[in-house]
Amino acid sequence: MSATRRRAPGGRDESRPHEPGTPATPVIPEATVARLPVYLRALTALADAGTTTCSSEELATAAGVNSAKLRKDLSYLGSYGTRGVGYDVEYLRYQIAREIGVTQDWPVVIVGIGNLGHALANFSGFRSRGFRIVALLDAAPERQQEEVAGLRVRGFDEVDALVAEHQVAIGVIATPAAAAQAVCDRLVTAGVTSILNFAPTVLAVPEGVDVRKVDLSIELQILAYHEQRKAHAAPIPGEGLDRVEESA
Amino acid sequence: MSATRRRAPGGRDESRPHEPGTPATPVIPEATVARLPVYLRALTALADAGTTTCSSEELATAAGVNSAKLRKDLSYLGSYGTRGVGYDVEYLRYQIAREIGVTQDWPVVIVGIGNLGHALANFSGFRSRGFRIVALLDAAPERQQEEVAGLRVRGFDEVDALVAEHQVAIGVIATPAAAAQAVCDRLVTAGVTSILNFAPTVLAVPEGVDVRKVDLSIELQILAYHEQRKAHAAPIPGEGLDRVEESA
DNA sequence: ACGAGTTTGTTCTCCAGTTCACAAACTCCT
DNA sequence: AGGAGTTTGTGAACTGGAGAACAAACTCGT
Ligand SMILES: NC(=O)c1ccc[n+]([C@@H]2O[C@H](COP(=O)([O-])OP(=O)(O)OC[C@H]3O[C@@H](n4cnc5c(N)ncnc54)[C@H](O)[C@@H]3O)[C@@H](O)[C@H]2O)c1
Ligand SMILES: NC(=O)c1ccc[n+]([C@@H]2O[C@H](COP(=O)([O-])OP(=O)(O)OC[C@H]3O[C@@H](n4cnc5c(N)ncnc54)[C@H](O)[C@@H]3O)[C@@H](O)[C@H]2O)c1
Numbered sequence: 001m002s003a004t005r006r007r008a009p010g011g012r013d014e015s016r017p018h019e020p021g022t023p024a025t026p027v028i029p030e031a032t033v034a035r036l037p038v039y040l041r042a043l044t045a046l047a048d049a050g051t052t053t054c055s056s057e058e059l060a061t062a063a064g065v066n067s068a069k070l071r072k073d074l075s076y077l078g079s080y081g082t083r084g085v086g087y088d089v090e091y092l093r094y095q096i097a098r099e100i101g102v103t104q105d106w107p108v109v110i111v112g113i114g115n116l117g118h119a120l121a122n123f124s125g126f127r128s129r130g131f132r133i134v135a136l137l138d139a140a141p142e143r144q145q146e147e148v149a150g151l152r153v154r155g156f157d158e159v160d161a162l163v164a165e166h167q168v169a170i171g172v173i174a175t176p177a178a179a180a181q182a183v184c185d186r187l188v189t190a191g192v193t194s195i196l197n198f199a200p201t202v203l204a205v206p207e208g209v210d211v212r213k214v215d216l217s218i219e220l221q222i223l224a225y226h227e228q229r230k231a232h233a234a235p236i237p238g239e240g241l242d243r244v245e246e247s248a
Numbered sequence: 249m250s251a252t253r254r255r256a257p258g259g260r261d262e263s264r265p266h267e268p269g270t271p272a273t274p275v276i277p278e279a280t281v282a283r284l285p286v287y288l289r290a291l292t293a294l295a296d297a298g299t300t301t302c303s304s305e306e307l308a309t310a311a312g313v314n315s316a317k318l319r320k321d322l323s324y325l326g327s328y329g330t331r332g333v334g335y336d337v338e339y340l341r342y343q344i345a346r347e348i349g350v351t352q353d354w355p356v357v358i359v360g361i362g363n364l365g366h367a368l369a370n371f372s373g374f375r376s377r378g379f380r381i382v383a384l385l386d387a388a389p390e391r392q393q394e395e396v397a398g399l400r401v402r403g404f405d406e407v408d409a410l411v412a413e414h415q416v417a418i419g420v421i422a423t424p425a426a427a428a429q430a431v432c433d434r435l436v437t438a439g440v441t442s443i444l445n446f447a448p449t450v451l452a453v454p455e456g457v458d459v460r461k462v463d464l465s466i467e468l469q470i471l472a473y474h475e476q477r478k479a480h481a482a483p484i485p486g487e488g489l490d491r492v493e494e495s496a
Numbered sequence: 497a498c499g500a501g502t503t504t505g506t507t508c509t510c511c512a513g514t515t516c517a518c519a520a521a522c523t524c525c526t
Numbered sequence: 527a528g529g530a531g532t533t534t535g536t537g538a539a540c541t542g543g544a545g546a547a548c549a550a551a552c553t554c555g556t
Binding site: 033034036037041042062063099100101106108115116118119120122123129130169170193194196200210212214215216217220221224225228 | 281311356364367373374377378379417418460464466467468475
């Protein structure tokens, strides 16, 4: 792999201008950042299938996006393709993984080992995607007897020690909504600066802390809205040609 | 509640122009549709706390958005506020629920009753948000002995009968990625027209079918990207003032 | 009844992101 | 070596959404 490594000569090379004062990194649009993991997944699937090279068209199809968008997204990372040929699957996969920051594992803590917390803790897929679950925390004493996925559930008061010990930057909240803000505050105090929130609440965090939310009810309600619209627009159940946007 | 019902006189009333040929409904931007459930949640919380009236400012704070954006979003539904006063919480809550289509419950099937499927089936919150789980399906025979959350797990071959019987429009896929496309195809054939996909694959569906995906690994990877950026931009662990956008 | 104060609904401006379209760059065949 | 064919990378037009700002519309106190 990596036949063309990064042709240093030629035109401009804007990889790391590091003049003192400028932020060095060329800034990637947020919409692109959100798609890079999808490309990474598609490339991994292609690599597993034995494909060594692919065109932007093929990769775009696999990722479920427009090929022009894909090319523009990749152009923010650099020129990793070869005109007339396409992209080296393994090389591009590595470059994206490096850009995202998942070439080595990130330690993660999960708080709230109930229904959802158990499922997350038992999920093996995180490991291969750049994450390692290092601690499971729960406030309920009866939970703390349990061992889930090879880890003993710890009391939430151990959060500071565990976060410090494993240098945890990313925390997952899977507690009831009522507890989420308090848990969030404690995590931030302990040193966590990125939070994935499953509880249906808006979390307030200090600047410098990232929050992303996953709310299944919201997703279902968005589907319900469009579903209602379909039913309303096409009263005849025979054939109703209404526009519906893909969103996979 | 509902002090001002919908003042029919006055200016223009663009609620239902139903001229034959025009699509009747005034079209709500997709970005707004995605936020309506958040407003609904915030209003429910306010109502539970005993609040009867709120301003756009208060509601915006509760929902974690800009108040101008909130007002513009609500304006797509109609004029449900009163200038100088604000919004009637209960009334607005109902109007949004009606717009989304969750004034009555939507029947839902879940396919793949593994780690995640169990958690979803046991989650009680769907009911109060407009959804009723009517069937749990799994291909593995040993799963079909089980009873989860009061429902016996059914074989996937019963999908057609169950979807037809309960008039199911929404399906949830919680199977491994390898099975997801096949499961999706079968669901669509059975009559499902909206799919929530937890498997890390892009699903291909015919026009008229909506797909939304939830991918935890992608969410974590987006956090990892920003986390890496923070670490890179601020090498001194003391105090690094870098911009980070909220996203709750 | 009227003016001061409040808050909505909407218009206008601006920006990020998407899509098109094509020159540049590469391969392969003759 | 040169030309035909392929595919990338990107400039430019276009689209949708975000935010500021303000007039219209309401309440309340006098
Ligand atoms: N289960 C699902 O499929 C699902 C779906 C959508 C949303 N959610 C949301 O995910 C969250 C968890 O759902 P669940 O079904 O796992 O709930 P659960 O009640 O089964 O589990 C919650 C766990 O959090 C623990 N907890 C409570 N307060 C805590 C605190 N202050 N500190 C630490 N731990 C604490 C509890 O002891 C319990 O073990 C909820 O907010 C729920 O709304 C869950
Ligand atoms: N568990 C998590 O927290 C988590 C997190 C992120 C993503 N996911 C994704 O969610 C999906 C489910 O995860 P999981 O941990 O529950 O997996 P799991 O292996 O525990 O469960 C999968 C279930 O699907 C059933 N199944 C397999 N093929 C089927 C088919 N053709 N028809 C019907 N049922 C079939 C299996 O019998 C099994 O019960 C996976 O795609 C996974 O990548 C899970």
